[in-house]
Amino acid sequence: RAILEMGPRTSPVSRALREHVEGVRPLRPGQLARAEALLRDGLLTFRLGELHRFVEAQHATGFTSEALGPTTLHALQMLRHLRPCHRRSLRRLIHQELAGDRTPHPRNVEWARRHPELDLELWTSDFQDPGAPGVRSVLDPLERLLAGTRVGSCLGIGGAHIENAAALALDVNKRVVYARSPEGHLQARLILGFSEEGTVLLHAPYPESVGQDVRDRLLTWVEAFTDALGVPLHDWEDDGYTLPCIVGPESWRDDGLWRYDED
Incomplete structure (x- = not known):
C-alpha cells in the first residue's frame, strides 16, 4: 500500500x-x-x-543520476542512514571521487605524519601475492563503503554499525581486502587496521561461514603484506591496542581480532 x-x-x-x-x-x-x-x-x-x-x-552531487555508477548511488543511499555529523565528510568524499580528486583529507595527512614507521604508499597500494590468488586490497573508497552491504554484515545499510563503513571509506589507517573466486565472485571480506602501537590489526573474515581454503588464502596474503611492510601482525590474544577514527565516526566499534590460530 x-x-x-x-x-x-x-x-x-x-x-x-x-x-x-x-x-x-x-x-x-x-x-x-x-x-x-x-x-x-x-x-x-x-x-x-x-x-x-x-x-x-x-542535488546531492551536482551530477545527474545518469552519470553515477552503482558505488556512488550506494554511497548516496548511505548518507541517509548516517548520523548528521558524519554526512558532511562522506558527501565531501563523494564530490572528490566524482571529480577525480584524490587529495587526502588533512586529518589523514596529519595521522600519516605521526606514523613515519608505516610505508603509506605500500599500505594503500594494490598489493598482490602469488600465493594468494584472488585476494586484493580495495582501493576505491566508495567500494569500501560497500564492505558491509556486499556480505550482509552489520556494516551494511540498515546494520547496527553502519558508521564503521564510513570509517573504512574515510580513514587511511583502515583497509578492506576482498577474496574472490577464479570467476570473480566475492567470497569473503577482511578488515585491516594500523594501530597506534605500530602493529597491523587483523579482524575476522566475513561471512563467518567462509571456507577454510579462503581463510588460508587470506592469511597467506596478510602475512606477505605485513612482511613487505616490515610491520608485525598484532597478537590476537593481546587486546591492548588502539585503532582511532580519523575522519570518520568518533569511535570504532571493534569486534576483536581474528583468532586465526584456532581455525
Missing part, C-alpha cells in the same frame, strides 16, 4: 494486485501468490528508480 500511495511512476505493483489491495477485485490465493512473486521481482528495479529520483531531487 505504501508503494501505491507513491503514485504509478515505475511501480512494480500490477493492476491486478493494485485492485486487490484497493478492494476492487479480490484475487484467489494462487493469483495472489503469483502477483506477489512479480512484485518481488520488480522491487529492486523500483528501489533503484526511487534512488535515482532521490539523487536528482536532493
Whole structure:
C-alpha cells in the first residue's frame, strides 16, 4: 500500500494486485501468490528508480543520476542512514571521487605524519601475492563503503554499525581486502587496521561461514603484506591496542581480532 500511495511512476505493483489491495477485485490465493512473486521481482528495479529520483531531487552531487555508477548511488543511499555529523565528510568524499580528486583529507595527512614507521604508499597500494590468488586490497573508497552491504554484515545499510563503513571509506589507517573466486565472485571480506602501537590489526573474515581454503588464502596474503611492510601482525590474544577514527565516526566499534590460530 505504501508503494501505491507513491503514485504509478515505475511501480512494480500490477493492476491486478493494485485492485486487490484497493478492494476492487479480490484475487484467489494462487493469483495472489503469483502477483506477489512479480512484485518481488520488480522491487529492486523500483528501489533503484526511487534512488535515482532521490539523487536528482536532493542535488546531492551536482551530477545527474545518469552519470553515477552503482558505488556512488550506494554511497548516496548511505548518507541517509548516517548520523548528521558524519554526512558532511562522506558527501565531501563523494564530490572528490566524482571529480577525480584524490587529495587526502588533512586529518589523514596529519595521522600519516605521526606514523613515519608505516610505508603509506605500500599500505594503500594494490598489493598482490602469488600465493594468494584472488585476494586484493580495495582501493576505491566508495567500494569500501560497500564492505558491509556486499556480505550482509552489520556494516551494511540498515546494520547496527553502519558508521564503521564510513570509517573504512574515510580513514587511511583502515583497509578492506576482498577474496574472490577464479570467476570473480566475492567470497569473503577482511578488515585491516594500523594501530597506534605500530602493529597491523587483523579482524575476522566475513561471512563467518567462509571456507577454510579462503581463510588460508587470506592469511597467506596478510602475512606477505605485513612482511613487505616490515610491520608485525598484532597478537590476537593481546587486546591492548588502539585503532582511532580519523575522519570518520568518533569511535570504532571493534569486534576483536581474528583468532586465526584456532581455525
